[in-house]
Amino acid sequence: MTVPEPSDRGALSASGADERAGAVFGALSDPTRRALLAAIAEHPEATATELASGLPISRQAVLKHLNALTDAGLLDRTRAGREVRYQFTPAPLSDAVGWMAEVGAEWDDRLAVLRRQLGATSAAGRGAPE
16 A cells, blocks of 8 residues: 655645545445435435435435535436436445455554564563573
């Protein structure tokens, strides 16, 4: 994994895959968006009006959440006359899962090194005269 470089504003800049994963995590951080995504996965081609009918929020609020999911790449929109229908696109989840697997592997490696170092220190301590 590459280490992000500090940007001009002091924040860390990320690779394209990291940015896509971040967009997915951001979109999925809201429980309403997760509920909408699950509803669309179960009922492909749903409209905002259909989705809003099952939620205690307005159609306008549903549209804002759908736009966040679309911006993260998790939804595709198709216009059918006056209606816009939404479909789940799972591919961006691969970036998020890949990021988690990569970070998990790095931590596994770090913990293995730490275990070896602690084991060597412990063994050396047991062999030393008191």
